[in-house]
Amino acid sequence: MESAATDLFIGKFVAILESEAASIAGVRDQVDEIKQELVFMKSFLEDADGGEQAHTQVEKAWVASVRDLANDVENTIDEFMYRVYEQRNGGRFSRWIHKTIHFPGHLWYKRQIANKLQKILVAIRAIPERNQRYRGAAAVEGKSTSEDIRRWVQNQAESSLYQKEDELVGIEGDKNMLLGWLMDEAKHQSVVSVVGMGGSGKTTLVARTFKDEIVRRHFECYAWITVSQSYVIEDLLRRLIKEFHKEKKEDMNAMSYNELLEILVNCLETKxxxxxxxxxxxxxxxxxxxxxxxxxQLGSRVVLTTRREDIASSSFGVESHVHKIQPLERSDAWELFSMKAFSSYQNKSCSPELLPLARELVEKCEGLPLAIVALSGLMSSKKSLTEWSTVYNSLNWHLTNNSLLEPMKSILLLSFNDLPYRLKQCFLYCSLFPEDHVIRNNRLIRLWIDEGFVEHVKGVTPEEVAKGYLMELIFRNMLQERFRGSLPACKMHDLLREIALSIAKEEKFCVVHDGGETVEETGALRLSIQTTNGEIGTSR
Incomplete structure (x- = not known):
């Protein structure tokens, strides 16, 4: 995730090397050495942010120390560039004074920068020694790896096939639409895509349709497989064969792609x-x-679920339909929340004193079934107004630390973890804006460019590249498309924003203060101070 910003750092280093500050003894060598180290920091942090996730506490501390150093470098360089700008662009009187009377002040800040660079170099050299010293530390038990989370999500998805009918709300209309596409009179094969953000109920909807007796009678054979982010095509074919050939006992592990393909085609071509x-x-x-x-031409159908609109709207080479899952209506959202949250209450309904807070919690879910179910489970054990208020006011903490909300967080995090590193920075940056704030696209694009998040692409303007980033986040259902007047805009789902804030704070990317608390030093690169009257201020 740090790579885009690191490219910007390296550009700033070049500016320093070309400036008069480098004339101070030793500064040029220090800057050049840090520049080389930063190239390796960039690669290391990309690996840490991608597939090579840290699993032990020592590894996490190591990644954090490298990230902190990269932040220190950026702050030091920004400070230097500010001083240079201040000196070169001061007022007319200031420039006349500097020409008339010699001030040693500029030498002072140059030496200060040199001292900071020296400390950074010492810290850089200490990191590998410290890592070597503690490398043997054991992994912390009880922490889930990304593979554990993927496996859990797959199990949860397939368990949707056995969800009780009375646990579902608001899906009948969508289900009837899918039934119409699956069982129309068209003989040619067609593909039906169901798309929506994580936790929106895609799998639940398709599972209810898949299990319907009408569907079972209409098709001669059927199969359900979960694909997920990491897959091997041969494994998918084996699972399909087992679904269609449940009686098949032959070991298929040694079979090639072509052999598996032949078995599957022979099985399906007459059905x-x-x-x-x-x-x-x-x-x-x-x-x-x-x-x-x-x-x-037998009327076969393929259904896929995805979080990505670009996949759902792909050209499949056959007739295709796309259904985008919409948030639950308020009445359905309240019904779903009440099922579990008030199951042990008298008359299984919300008490009058809790009603305003309960309504606000449901509103915060913005019609996302996964969030509604998770929060209702958490609140089912809370009986007093004080307990409900505590959860409402510290939802960010509960998302990070409460085991009852861990499944929801894991599912939503899959979407974030799947983002390319440049898009991760752009996404986290959006959390600096207040909750429910509708951000004009043009403003967001300019801010991303100013931050250095947008890569240089030959023949394409930075604005066009940044617009591509924005559309990608919208296609992935990480941002919601909106308008401010006639201008295109976007916003973050409240719960995605809470998760983004947790990640941003942990990685010292940014912090947000709502004006009701003391602003403490956190080491974060960006600070957003927001007040209840809607004003917003940001700084770096």
Missing amino acids: RYLVVLDDVWDVHLWEKIRFSFPDK
Whole structure:
């Protein structure tokens, strides 16, 4: 995630090397050495932010120390550039004074910068020694790895097939639409995509449709597989064969892609089949798997669920339909919340004193079923107004520390972890804006460019590149499309913003203060101070 900013740092280093400050003895060598170290910091932090996730506390501390050093470098360089700008662009009187009378002040700040650079170099050299010293530390038990989370999410998705009908609300209209597409009279194969943000109920909706007796009678055979972010195409084919050939005992582990493909095609080419590909993240999956699904004009259907609109709207080479999951209506959201939150209350309904807070908590979920169910489970054990107020006022803390909300956080985090590192910075930056704030696209694009988040692409303007980033976040359902008047804009879902703030604070990317608390030194690169009258101030 740090790479875009690191590129900006390196550019600033070049400016220093070309400036008169480098004439101080030793500064040029220090800057050059730090510049080389920063290139390696950049690669290290990209790895730490991508597939090579830290699992032990020592590894996490190591990553944090490198990130803190990168932040120190940026702050030092920004300070130097500010001093240079101040000296070169002071008022007319200030410039006349500096020409008339010699002030040693500029030498003082140059030496101060040199001292800071020296301390940074000492800290950089100490990191590998410290890591070597503590490398043998054991992993902390009880912490989930990313693979554990993926496996848990897959199990949760497939358990949707067995969810009770009376636990569901607000899906009948959507279900009837899917039934219409699946069982229309068209003989050619077609693809139905169900798209929405994590936790919006895509899998639940498709599961209810898949299990419907009408569907079971209409198709001769059917299969459900969960794809997820990491998959091997041969494993998907094996799972499909097992779904269609439940009696097949033959070991398929040694079979090649072509052998598996032949078995699957032979099985399906004379049947009307229904296949569900749940939780698709890869835009290229269809190209890899489509030959497994022969189209013999028998009315077969393929359904996929995804968080990404670019996947849902892909050209599949056959007729396709897209259904975008909408948030639950307020009445449905309240009904779903009440089912669990007040299950042990008298008459299974909310008491009058809790009603305002309960309504506000449901509003914060913005119609997201996963969030509603998770919060209702947490609140079912809270009986007093004080307990409800505590949770409402510290929701960010509960998202990070309360085990009852961990499943929801894990599912929502999958979307963040799947972002390219440049988009992660852009996404976290949006959390600096107040809750429910609608951000004009043009303003956000300018801010991203000013921050150095936007990479240089030959032949394309920075504005066009940044607009591509913004559309990607919208396609991935990480930001919601809105308008301010006639101007295109966007906003963050409240709970995604809470998670973004937790990540941003931990990584010292930014912190937000609402004006009701003391601003403490956190080491964060960015600070947003927000007041109840809607004013917002940010600084770096």
